[in-house]
Amino acid sequence: MQLIMYHNSSGREAFTKKLKSKEVHRAISLHPxxxxxxxxxxxxxxxGLKIEDAMLDSLKLRREVRFIEDELWKKYKININDENYIDNLELKRLSFDPSLTKFKPINETMxxxxxxxxxxxxxxxxLNPRRKLEGALKESMDDIVREVMESINKVSKxxxxxxxxxxYLYGYHRVTPLYGSDYxxxxxxxxxxxxxRKMTVPVRRHSYLQRSFYKLETREITCQPGSGRLNSCDKLVYNSDLLLAGHINSRKQGRKLLDDENAEVGKIQKLRGESMDYYADLEKEYPENKLVLKQIDIQQEQEARKEYQEHKLEEKQEYPEHKEEKKEDDNHIGDDEYDDEPLHFTANEEIYFVVPLSGRNRVFERFLKNYETVCLVTNEPVHLVLILYTDxxxxxxxxxxxxLVQTMKDKYTNFKVKVIEPEGAFSRGVALERGASDCPDDALLFLVDVxxxxxTESLERIRxxxxxxxxxxxxxxFSEFDPSSVYRKSESPDHFLISESSGYWRFFGYGIVSLYRCDLKFIGGYDTSITGWGKEDVDLFDKAVKSNLTVFRSADPGLTHVFHKVECDNGLELKQREMCLNSKANTYVGQRVLAQFLNNDNDFKEFLAKPHLEGR
Known part of the structure; x- marks a missing residue:
């Protein structure tokens, strides 16, 4: 009785958290x-649960209809030619019985x-074969297990x-795009x-399951004036007030779709597709009623914004304690208070290059030539901050x-540079923190290596x-492989050539980062206690992930790490040395080239052909 008349003793917190639990699903009444x-x-x-049950019943009925149709054809050669059902490809797909072998690949690539x-x-x-279970998959498996147990216990009485x-001990999972998820x-x-005879026994059971996809459903969302999250609709109308179409512009996408009174009908067709054929017929039938595009109704949008602002003001007046909580948490960057802030993108915003350097003269010379071509010749708004250590x-x-710096200053009047000479041994984390501290608080920093x-495109993506x-x-x-292995040369002929044989993407490299100086301070900056090769970038990335700021990662074809030999100091900490050796191993050559090299090596083939006894 206590299971079906379920009482939650959590007080005001009762049923405020996750509802996907066996207690909620078993009960016929929930209290309080x-x-x-x-x-x-x-x-x-x-x-929602009732809808799921109805969808499952519908799916079972479709399968029964399919079964009956197959039997009629086998025994009596009767074919049901119902265009509304049997010729519908989607319904045919749904009518297959659940099976892990529904999908039959034509070849191994499929x-x-x-x-x-x-x-x-x-x-x-x-790329990383072993990782933590993702939230969506974990929730899906919890749902599957709960549904399986409910199915098993239906006949328990x-x-x-x-x-x-x-x-849950172990399992396998895949998604078949046509049919559903297999487990x-x-x-x-x-x-x-x-x-x-009463007994309690632990048992193991293998379950072969499939969560079938249902038919595709779409929903057209119209504008909601005053909602605060969506701007008002931009209307395209006939001069006879016949509404053609509306679209919703989010604040991030901007408000402009059609602002020209002489816009062509083709632009409307992108919005409405086939429905425009209907309006074309109307034009032929009523030529006097020509299609006219009116200006976007800006006034309606302004009224919606005004209504939303008034609503927010009333909310603050009604609940002043919320305002006090915000004041106490003013330094908490990244909270909901920024959600309604407009997102600005300034094409000419100045970028501060923060570059640590110790020795490596020829490498710095190449970097400065690249900086000259991309930034100085094109008059890009940039500033170079160089942290120079004695080698x-x-x-x-x-x-x-x-x-080199003085030569560049004499050549270009727009060359903004600051050279900082810290004391002590070189440390990348210390150098970057020192360089960033000399930049304005609202400066856009690009922390980069020589x-x-x-x-130029990579600078645009940074902004x-x-x-x-x-x-x-x-x-x-993109990180280059050793050019002596790939090209039989000391340097790559093209640093921006991206292919499997020329290099690899550094998915687990976090050394290059772009952020504002104020955000660097907010997340805690670099750990200056870390010395030697590596680890300071991973530490900063962890801090960024734990903060309320969004961490954005994307492959940038305009940023290439030019190959250089990696030297791993024996005095490094065990973890740092392991990371250094792994990075060094990755830079030698690609897997495809390595496989070809080993395949053409007769000595290696002979070695593999020899019998190898255990213990030798």
Whole structure:
């Protein structure tokens, strides 16, 4: 009785959290619900379950119709030619019985691999084969297990037993685009017999499951004036007030779709597609009623904004305690208070290049030539901040750098540069933190190394992808393989040639980053206690992820890490040295070239052909 007349003893928190639980699904009454808003939420959730049941019943009926049609054809050669049903490709697809072999690949390239799941996920589809279970997949598997247990226990009363779910051991998962999600699950269950000879026994069960896709449904969303999240509709009308179309512009996409009174009909066809044929027929029938595009109704949008602002003002006056909470949390960048802020993109915003340097004169010379071509010749709004350390192997390297900088100053009046000379041994984290601290608080920083080559397009992407108080940009750069292995030359002929044989994308490299100085301070900056090679970039990335700011990552074809030999100091910490050696191994050559090299190596083939005894 206590299961079906379920009482939640959490007080005001009752039924305010996750509703997907066996207690909620088993019960015929739920008590107490202290907050009326959550009563509506619960009602909506229960209606959703009813809709799912109705969809499942519909699917079963479609399968029965399919079965009857097949039987009629086999026995009596009767073919049902109902255009509304049997000739509908989508309904045919839905009418197949659940099976893991529905999809039959024509060749090996069409085969859909399975992902192995346990406590972690193993997948061939991702660059990182082993990773944490994603939230969507975890929730889907929880739903599957709950539904399986409900199905098993439907007849528990008749059989005098109940089976409880204990643990999920392992399983396989894949998505077949035409039919649905397939699962093979190994479940640990507890069998409890309460009629006759009572017993409790742990059992394992393999479940072969498929969550079928349902038919495709679409919903057209019209504008909601005064909603605060959507602007008003931009109307396209006949001069006889016949409404043709409307569209919704979000604040991020801008408000302009059609602002020209002489716009062509082709622009409307992009909005309405086939429906324009109907209006074309109207024009032929009534030539005097020509199609005219009126201006976008800006007044309606302004009224909607005004209404929303008044609503927000009334809300603040009615609940002043909310305002006080905001004041206490003013420094909490990235919260909802910024959601209604317009997002600005300034094409000419100045970028501060923050570059640490110790020795490596020829590499810096190449970097400065690249900087000259991309920034100075084109008069890009940029500023170079150079953090220059003394190289113990070459104490005279500083004078070489200063000569290059002075030559560039004499050549270009728009060359803005600042050279900082810190004390002590070189440390990348310390250098970048020192360079950033000399920039204005609202400066757009591009923290980069001298090994990088960049293009004008990459600067545009930096400006576009970095948003103050909202978003930090960690570009995924392309890293070159050793050119002596790829081209048999000391240097690549084209640093922006992207192919499998020329290099690889650094998906797990976080050294290059673009963010505002104020956001760098907000997330905590670089850990200056980290010395030697690496680790400081991973630490900064972790801080960014844990903050309320959005971390944006994207492959940038305009950013290339030029190959250089990696030297891993034996004095590094174990973790740092391991990271350094892994990075060094990645830069030698690509897998395809390595496979070709080994395949053409006769000595290697002979080695593989020899019998190898265990223990030798």
């Amino acid at each position: 619900i202290k907050q009326h808003a959550y009563l509506y939420r619960l009602h909506n959730y229960m209606n 085969m859909i691999p399975w992902d192995f799941t346990s406590r972690t996920l193993f997948s061939v589809a991702q 008749e059989r005098g037993r109940i089976i409880d779910f204990k643990d 093979v699950l190994d479940l640990l269950l507890v069998y409890k017999k309460y009629r006759g 113990p192997k070459d104490p005279q390297s500083k004078s070489f750098v200063f000569d 090994d990088m080559s960049f293009t 576009l992808s970095t948003i103050k108080h909202k978003q930090i940009y960690f570009p995924i750069v």
